[in-house]
Amino acid sequence: MTQMTTSARHTPVLxxxxxxxxxPAVQADGAVLIDATLGLGGHAEAALQRFGGLHLVGIDRDPQALALATERxxxxxxxxxxxxxxxxxxxxxAAEHGVAGRVQGILFDLGVSSLQLDEVDRGFSYAQDAPLDMRMDPTTGSTAADLLAKADERELRRILSTYGEERFAGRIAAAVVRRRASAPLxxxxxxxxxxxxxxxHAARRTGGNPAKRTFxxxxxxxxAELxxxxRALPAAIAALEVSGRIVVESYQSLEDRMVKRALVAGATSSAPEGLVLPLPEHEPYLQLLTRGAEEADDAERAANPRAASVRLRAAVRIREGGPS
Structure with missing residues (x-):
């Protein structure tokens, strides 16, 4: 895949x-921004183009994505x-690449990447037949087929209900167990x-492909995304210098709730109720930069279908302390 086709297939959201x-945190010369979910490098490219003195560190577990982004x-x-x-x-x-172990900016663009969805053999898409893999790093760990073959019915039901918010988790889990008794998926x-x-039948008529929540x-x-x-959210906040900023894009409610909880906790006093003079360590260490979660407007959704479900939250670190 060439640099041009890599750019063409990946439109970064928002x-x-x-x-x-x-x-405000990364425009000065020498600033360090960690793109914690590099993917095909769309956000990274835009940041390096806009901020001429920026050093960007791109993290990705997917070696194929990392190679393509590095080429780009x-x-x-x-x-x-x-x-x-x-x-x-x-x-x-951050400890290795930051300034005195701290960085000025951190960006998370969560969820599955364009590359993983587009490469049929990776098994992320329910729209095309492929091996049931779904590993973001295909060099290590168990596949989706392994999980479906080994997990008991109760565990499968928990996974589908908790991570997919699937109403029919029990039916699907039971069907998986029945099926694998004769042939594995x-x-x-x-x-x-x-x-x-x-x-x-009624549930198949609305809401798109009925398998999307299971996938x-x-x-x-x-x-092990959640x-x-x-682990990553408190570590990221701790890695920010004072005045450093964190921006997180989520695409499903479980992720967004975790991000909201971490950022709101940092922006809220931890002083016990009734304490007359709160100690400095109880003061907020973050200030929220968005009111709730921002969504893409109609123009962005029309130009980039992946933006339809995005929820964006951001905060700035305002003092030392907080998670470590």
Missing amino acids: AQRCLDLLA LAPFGDRFTPVHARYDAIGAV RRTGELVELVRESIP QALRIAVN EALE
């Missing part, structure tokens, strides 16, 4: 809004540093058909 929010960003020379890691390693990355097409047959749930479970995010 790129200019993200950069506007980050700008080669014109920026040593202003870009790629790191093959999961984003919960952000504390160590190995293909995405097989799973799509099983889900379709497991839910009532979301399995992808989250296979890649566990990684729960």
